[in-house]
Amino acid sequence: MHITDILVTGEPIIYGAMVSMALVGIALLFLLTYFKKWGWLWREWLTTVDHKKIGVMYILSALLMLFRGGVDAMMMRVQLAFPDLGFLNSQHYNEIFTTHGTIMIIFMAMPFLIGLMNIIVPLQIGARDFAFPYLNALSFWSFFFGMALFNISFVIGGSPEAGWTSYTPLSGAAMSPGPGQNFYLMGLQLSGIGTLATGINLMVTILKMRAPGMKLFHMPIFTWSTLVTCFIIVFAFPILTVALALLTIDRIFGAQFFTLTGEGLPMMWANLFWMWGHPEVYIVILPAFGIFSEIIATFAKKRLFGYHAMVWSMIIIALLSFLVWVHHFFTMGAGAFVNSVFSISTMLIAVPTGVKIFNWLATLYKSKIEFTVPMLWSLAFIPSFILGGVTGVMLGMAAADYQFHNSYFLIAHFHYVLIAGTVFACFAGLVFWYPKMFGHKMNERLGKWAFWLFFFGFHVCFFPQYFLGLDGMPRRLFITNVVEWLPLNVISTVGAFGMGLGFIVFVYNVYYSFRYSERETTGDSWNGNGRTLEWATTTPVPYYNFATVPYVDEIDPYVRMKEEGKTTYEESKVKPIHMPSYTGQPFIMMAFLGLASFGLVFEWMYVAVFGLLGGIIMMIRRSFDYDDGYYVPVDEIKRTEKKARGL
Amino acid sequence: MKAKHLRNRWLGLLPLGLILFLSGCGQLEMTVLDPKGPVAESQYDLIVYSLWFMLGIIVVVFVLFAYMIIKYRENRPGRKESDYDPNLHGNTAIEVVWTVIPFIIVILLSIPTVTTLFDLEKPPEPGAGEEAKDPLVVYATSADWKWFFSYPEQDIETVNYLHIPTDRPIEFRLTSADSMSALWIPALGGQKYNMAGMMTKLYLQADEAGTYDGRNSNFNGEGFAEQTFKVHAESEEDFQTWVEETQNEAPQLTAERYDELLQPGITDKEAFSNTHLEYVQHHTKEDAGYVVERYREQFKDQLHLYEIDKQESFQ
Numbered sequence: 001m002h003i004t005d006i007l008v009t010g011e012p013i014i015y016g017a018m019v020s021m022a023l024v025g026i027a028l029l030f031l032l033t034y035f036k037k038w039g040w041l042w043r044e045w046l047t048t049v050d051h052k053k054i055g056v057m058y059i060l061s062a063l064l065m066l067f068r069g070g071v072d073a074m075m076m077r078v079q080l081a082f083p084d085l086g087f088l089n090s091q092h093y094n095e096i097f098t099t100h101g102t103i104m105i106i107f108m109a110m111p112f113l114i115g116l117m118n119i120i121v122p123l124q125i126g127a128r129d130f131a132f133p134y135l136n137a138l139s140f141w142s143f144f145f146g147m148a149l150f151n152i153s154f155v156i157g158g159s160p161e162a163g164w165t166s167y168t169p170l171s172g173a174a175m176s177p178g179p180g181q182n183f184y185l186m187g188l189q190l191s192g193i194g195t196l197a198t199g200i201n202l203m204v205t206i207l208k209m210r211a212p213g214m215k216l217f218h219m220p221i222f223t224w225s226t227l228v229t230c231f232i233i234v235f236a237f238p239i240l241t242v243a244l245a246l247l248t249i250d251r252i253f254g255a256q257f258f259t260l261t262g263e264g265l266p267m268m269w270a271n272l273f274w275m276w277g278h279p280e281v282y283i284v285i286l287p288a289f290g291i292f293s294e295i296i297a298t299f300a301k302k303r304l305f306g307y308h309a310m311v312w313s314m315i316i317i318a319l320l321s322f323l324v325w326v327h328h329f330f331t332m333g334a335g336a337f338v339n340s341v342f343s344i345s346t347m348l349i350a351v352p353t354g355v356k357i358f359n360w361l362a363t364l365y366k367s368k369i370e371f372t373v374p375m376l377w378s379l380a381f382i383p384s385f386i387l388g389g390v391t392g393v394m395l396g397m398a399a400a401d402y403q404f405h406n407s408y409f410l411i412a413h414f415h416y417v418l419i420a421g422t423v424f425a426c427f428a429g430l431v432f433w434y435p436k437m438f439g440h441k442m443n444e445r446l447g448k449w450a451f452w453l454f455f456f457g458f459h460v461c462f463f464p465q466y467f468l469g470l471d472g473m474p475r476r477l478f479i480t481n482v483v484e485w486l487p488l489n490v491i492s493t494v495g496a497f498g499m500g501l502g503f504i505v506f507v508y509n510v511y512y513s514f515r516y517s518e519r520e521t522t523g524d525s526w527n528g529n530g531r532t533l534e535w536a537t538t539t540p541v542p543y544y545n546f547a548t549v550p551y552v553d554e555i556d557p558y559v560r561m562k563e564e565g566k567t568t569y570e571e572s573k574v575k576p577i578h579m580p581s582y583t584g585q586p587f588i589m590m591a592f593l594g595l596a597s598f599g600l601v602f603e604w605m606y607v608a609v610f611g612l613l614g615g616i617i618m619m620i621r622r623s624f625d626y627d628d629g630y631y632v633p634v635d636e637i638k639r640t641e642k643k644a645r646g647l
Numbered sequence: 648m649k650a651k652h653l654r655n656r657w658l659g660l661l662p663l664g665l666i667l668f669l670s671g672c673g674q675l676e677m678t679v680l681d682p683k684g685p686v687a688e689s690q691y692d693l694i695v696y697s698l699w700f701m702l703g704i705i706v707v708v709f710v711l712f713a714y715m716i717i718k719y720r721e722n723r724p725g726r727k728e729s730d731y732d733p734n735l736h737g738n739t740a741i742e743v744v745w746t747v748i749p750f751i752i753v754i755l756l757s758i759p760t761v762t763t764l765f766d767l768e769k770p771p772e773p774g775a776g777e778e779a780k781d782p783l784v785v786y787a788t789s790a791d792w793k794w795f796f797s798y799p800e801q802d803i804e805t806v807n808y809l810h811i812p813t814d815r816p817i818e819f820r821l822t823s824a825d826s827m828s829a830l831w832i833p834a835l836g837g838q839k840y841n842m843a844g845m846m847t848k849l850y851l852q853a854d855e856a857g858t859y860d861g862r863n864s865n866f867n868g869e870g871f872a873e874q875t876f877k878v879h880a881e882s883e884e885d886f887q888t889w890v891e892e893t894q895n896e897a898p899q900l901t902a903e904r905y906d907e908l909l910q911p912g913i914t915d916k917e918a919f920s921n922t923h924l925e926y927v928q929h930h931t932k933e934d935a936g937y938v939v940e941r942y943r944e945q946f947k948d949q950l951h952l953y954e955i956d957k958q959e960s961f962q
Contacts, residue, residue, distance in 0.1 A: 083954070090869045090952035163866055169843070170826045170867055174939045175791075177947050260843050261936030266827065267842060300719075303736040309746075331829060331839045333821075333847035336764040343760050347753045354749040355742070357708060362741070364715035366732040371720070379716060386708045390701035397756060399763035400693045402837020403679050406829060406864040470677040472833040476866035482958045 006179075006602065008158050011092065013075075018155050047582040049133035050543055051118045054140045056437060058115030059430065061147060065108040066503065068151065072100035074500055077461075081493035083479045083486075093478035094161040095180070099154065101164030106188060107147045109284040109418070112426040114143075114198055117226045117287065120433055121202060123534035123541065124220045126211030126549045126568075129580060131204040134622075137586035139194035139201065145594030146191025149601070153183035157601065160184035163476065165277070166247070168258035168269040173251045179601050182251060186597035189244045190590075192237055199233030202226055211533070214552040220532040221297075221310055225290025228314045229283050232321060236279035243272035252603055267332065274325035282321040285417065286314055288425030289356060292378045295432050296360055297556075298529050299375035300367030306359040307555055313352035320349050330398040331405050339398040346396035353389060357382065372526065373447035377428035380455050381420055388416025391466065409469025415462045427454075427506065435525035439540050440517035442509050450505040457498020464488040464495075521646075524562075531556040536568045538644035547637050548573045569641055576631040583627070589618035678833040683859065683880075684852040685771040686836030693763050700752055767837075770816035771852050782818035782850065783811065786922070788929055789841040789863055790824035790938060791911040791946075792870030797922035803893045804900055806908065806917040809878045812886035813856050819849040822930035824909055825938040829865035832878055838864050844935030853880035860958070869950050873913045893918050902926045909938050911945050 008014050032038055045053060075096055079088045088096065118136070122129060130136045153159045157179035162171035171181050206227045210219070219227070246257040247269065256262035258269045289310075297304040304310065326334060326342040360382060369375070391413040395404050404410055427450075435441045465488075473485050480489050520539040524530040536558045537545060550568040554560065561567065596611025641647070682688040717723070719730060766772075770782045786797040787809075797804045811817050821830055823841040831838035832851060839849040841863075853859070863874040881889070900919035905926055908914055928934050 086953045090872060091949055094866075094869065094871075162868075167827060169939070174943050175826055175868065175946050259936070260825065260939050263932055267845075301721075301731075302733045305735070306737050306742055308737075309742055329840070331837070332842075333839055333845075336761075336768045339764050340757075340761040343764070344753070344757050347756055350753060351746065351749045354704075355746055358745040359742075361708070361711050361715055362738075364719055366730060366735055367715075367719045368721040368731055369716060369719050379712075382712055383709055386705055390704055393753075393756065394694065394697050394701065397693060397697060397760040399760050399767055399837075400690055400697065402767070402839070403687075403690050403694070403833060405838060406831070406866075467677060470679045472678040472831075472860070474831070474862065474864040474866075477872050478952070479872055479955055481872070481955050 006156050008155055013088075013092075014154060021155065042584070043582070046587050047137075047584040049129070049137045049580050049582055049586075051122050051129050051133065051136060052437070052541060052543075054136055055115045055118030055120075057140060058111045058118060058143070061144060062108050062112035062115060062426070063507070065103050065111070065147065067507075069100050069103040069108055070500060070503060072096045072103070073496060076100065077493040077496040079478065080480050081486075081490045083481065088478065090478045091161065094163075094476070095154065095159035097476055098160050098163050098184070099150075102150065102160070102184060102188070104418075105164065105280070105284065106191060107143075107150065109422045109426070110195060111143055111147075112430075113229075113284060113287040113422070114195070116291070116426075116429045116433065117202060117222075117229075119437055120429075120534055121223050121226050122205065122209070123436070123537055123545060124223045124532050125206060125209065125214060126533050126546055126552065127205060127209040128545045128549075128577065130201050131209055132201050133580040134583065134586060135197050135201050137583070138590065139198040141586050141590035142194030142197070142593070143191040145590050145597070146187045146189070146194065149190060149594060149597055150183055150187030153180060153187075157183065165273055166269075167273075168247065168250075168266040169260045169264075171247070171269075172259050172266070173254070174259065174261075179603075182248070182601040182603075185244050185248045185251070186601050189241065189248070190593060190597050192240055192244070195233060196237040196241070199230040199237065203230035203234065206230070211549050211552045217308070217311070218552060218555055218557075220555075221293040221304060221307065222287070222290035222532075224311050225286045225293075225314055228318045229286045232279045232283050232286070232318050235322065236276045236283070239272055240276035240280075243269065243276065246272075248600070252600060270329050270332070271325065274328045275322070278325045278328065279318075279321045281414075281418070282317060284422045286317065288381075288421045289314065291425040291429040291432070292360065292381055293363075294532070295374045295378040295428055296363050298432075298526060298531055299370045299372055299378075300363050301370070301529055302363060302367040303556060304359070305362035305365070306355075309355055310359055313355045316352045317349060320345060320352075324349065327396055327398070327401070330401045343396055343398040347393055350389065350393050350396075357386065357389075370527075370529075373442065373444055373451060374428045374432035376448065376451050377424045377431070380451070381424045381428075384420035384424070384455075384459070385417060387463075388413055388420055392417060404469060406474050407469035408465040408473045408475060411475050412462045412465035412469060415465075419458055419462070427451075432526075433534070434513075435520050435539060436523075436534060436537075436541065438514075440513060440519050441525060442513045443517060446505055446509040446512055450502045450509060452502075453505060454499050454502030457495045457500070457502055459495065460498060461492050461495030464491050468492075524558075528562065531559050533558060533568070536561060538641070540644075542637075542640050542644060544577045544579055544632055544637070547577075547641050567645070569645065571638065571641070574634050574637050574641075576633055577637065578629055578631055580629040581627050585618060585622060585625070589615055589622075592618060678860075681834070682836075683834040683855045683857065684836060685774075685854065686767065686851050687834060689763055689766060689771075690837055693759055696759060697756055700756060704752070767850065768848075770818065770850050774814075777814070780815045782816040784818050784820065785809070785811070786820045786822070786924060787830050787841065788822055788824060788923070789826075789828040789830070789867075789874070790909050791826055791868060792863070792874040793908070793914050794830075794861075794863070794874065794876050795908075795923060796876075797924050798890070799922060799924060801890045801894065802921055803890060803897065804919045804922040805893075806914060806919075807876045808916050809861065809876055810886060810889050811853060811878060811880050812883045813853045813880050815883065816850055816852045819851065820930075821847045821849055824927075824929045825911070826867035827865060828863040828867050828874065830861065831864040832859055832861040834859040835878070835880075840865065843929055843938075844932050846930035853878070856881050856885075869952065870911075870913050872952065872955050894920050896920075906941065910942050911938075911948070913950070 160180040162176050249255040250257050256264040258264050258266050293304055324346045327346045330339050395401050431442050468488050480486050523538045524535045548570045592611045592614030596608045599607030682691045773779045788795040794807050796809050821841040823843045828841045829838045835851040835853055839847045859878040861876045861878050897918040897920040900921050905923045927937055
């Protein structure tokens, strides 16, 4: 085996990427060594089981992936606006839209939201960590290695090129030979394990570890959205796991589940994929709804309108999300009756979603709106999301969908809901909870620049695409060869660069705020407008979160606490706190499984078996691990609290 | 009938016009919104019908939204004490209203959706005063990355172009020799998938003579962008002339020639005076793997497409 056999060769853009990746890698190694930070990295981050640190790592990875997926998007936009440049060839374009879609959904949107959940949910319910902190670390590292595996594909072996939906028979061994598609399968499989474990972990955490007195219907709405999301994850992800495994067995071991030969059922893949895939889009939108609800209530300085209706509509959306998967392929010819049923179930989702929109608007009624950066993102979500929502209903009308399907109308629709919904929420949530995570706020002026650039860029980019779709431009077309389509494509590209600029300002703001932002002194960072328990903790949050866990028997408990001049801390009630020990095992176990996956990608069985054995040995080791954690002594808690609260 | 249709069309342009005006591109004639046959027309009517509701929803939400953020901003001069009620958290009557109204809208959208869905499974109804004609059967077979159109009754086959008579339903029998694709002629109506080992039916019809663009709209690999074809819709007489010409002048399609054409890649337009249906039945389970079994190695080759034919417009 020669090195050039597995490296991707012959593409100048990829050579450039290789060189810049190598340079960044060398720079990182140098910096870590020069500042003697290797020990710090291992002790504080790689071995951590602290939900707050794991959350930060999730968010950092997600931002990195937003960059990668964004660069993919820019390259596509350049190609479509300037088809004569010959910037990308067909094959390269296909790889790029495949990785763009996969990365944005699996390695950006989900980890970003899971990162926020990691940090915030335990704080909102008065818990000291996850129910299973070790498993939480395991989840993160499985995601991380899955992400790394997927991302190296464009320099080693070649990227997948069958679309993020990876439809068979195209994605089978016959029509997509080589390791590219295996990267997709193994990357998603590995990170999917982590997502499933996180779903179980958060579900148990929310159900079992709430503060005394807190009933389910006292929980903050973001925690509720997380709980509902966890149920979707737990029911949907096993389907993906099975589908990926079957296709992997097809490709690597020559089975015929989805092949054209041997009476395989290629169309079964589309069903399995969307039985996971449709719930998946609710996995990334429900937490977004939760984030917006928290932020709108906070900066409207008012209780959320229709709390119960908000919760029930999320539950109904979650149930319906499992009953609509066929709307992704109305055109498969299932017949008028089947399409009618799925058309109606699809349109029904608009009802609970509409209820939520009106509840947000009613929350603004008789409020005192303060236009902070997180509030701007949340407010911008409402009109933008409506444009995506109504076109979603139009797509749900199966007879009309025959004309919309596979066109840019669809592309415009799902970017409208996923960007205006999920991406806006990620930015909003990050800015909102930033002071809780890092002890300082992000600069508001730069934040507004980032917001407006991204917001206008987004609309300029995607609004024209509705019309391109209606004019018959299909998705995944590598070249704008119809002259009529060119002007709108150019406009769209301009918008995309506006979004890119907004992202750059956002990232610069992270650096700027780190240097110049005022450090937080209280835990209630937004002018004392916090409503839920996370704002009752001190900043920085001590690693055990709550020295004493408060009794909660209402929605927005922190509002009353402040009115009565109370805090969550009662010195007389401090007892030793049981905390889990840090461990390097999750990292090592997942590194082994990552190696096994890498082996499978290239079908190097000895590497795969070695990695798998390593993983199993680590699991056995874990089974005989009697480390029950440790107790934080009362003295230390009192000292920490004194310092944090300035008592 | 015709007049009513026309009026509906004009009314339908209102919301569209508004959106177009907002987007600042009023000149565009969009294919889907300029139907050339009864199938596309029924879908167009449904789209316009739904657009009215969508526009209504958008207007209601935008107006409410603007009202809230203008009236209830914290630093608005002249805010009154009564403009703030931090504990207001529900109102059953209004919550019922905004649950029921969307529900009614869904019902109103569902009815024409379902009736259109059932109509699309049948050949389009003839216009008033016209007698129903038997549909013309065309087998549309997709192979990476080309189209075969077989006319079993006429015993002719074309590659990458299509002739159809106007004012007569066309019954497309869709299948694929390898990857999944979708036959889409937006001027004539919506698409359906072509799948190997299966057959789907799609009814379309052209009312106006003309040349329309058709394509595979479902991504299926490197040559996807090249898998397009022209549809020549012409009067029944012109169509018959073309059929006879093809029957008399086009060469025979041999099994060997057909196998050659099936290789993954891009081919030119061609016509034959018989069909491939006598050699292979791609829609059967037995022949589903026909191409994959023969040309597995060739799927590894790359086309290196940097550009494809430029077109002035897409009808």
